[in-house]
Amino acid sequence: MTFRVGDHLYLRVTPLKGTQRFHVKGKLAPRYIGPFKITERRGDVAYQLELPLELSDVHNVFQVTQLQKCLQVPDKPDLYKDVDHQAIDLQPDLTYRERHICILDEAEWRTQSRTIKYFKVQWSNHTEAEAT
Structure with a gap:
């Protein structure tokens, strides 16, 4: 290039x-x-x-x-x-x-043997729409 x-x-x-x-x-x-x-x-x-x-x-x-x-x-x-x-x-x-700013949402997913927690996190230098 x-x-x-x-x-x-x-x-x-x-x-x-x-x-x-x-x-x-x-x-x-x-x-x-x-x-x-x-x-x-x-x-x-x-x-x-x-x-x-x-x-x-x-x-x-x-x-x-x-x-x-x-x-x-x-x-x-x-x-x-x-x-x-x-x-x-x-x-x-x-x-x-990168630093996390806040947790926007949380959810649980249950399998037969365990429960897995998910968190939606807003990171520094990113908007709320770009949260993971």
Whole structure:
């Protein structure tokens, strides 16, 4: 995949390694932040991005596997529905920690030998509609 200087891209982020919810790692975690502008091409598969001051401790050159093309750059920040890099506590290695906010619902499922409880949990950085 190739991009041009001046294009806007989303940057891939991942949940903190080792955090697990219901034996699934990062199921509803935000995958990309941005968009960020390409300032320079570095080699065949790397691009330098224009990052804001909040991400100044993050190296600004990324491989294409960590980037996703932005098809339309939003004009106003309130219309931008993706995860804002300022809203999450992003670490220098582009990871963040998910925390549960509240339990929205609970249910029981009974088998012949046992009862299994299910909880619907709302996670940080997600809306109530995205609860699992």
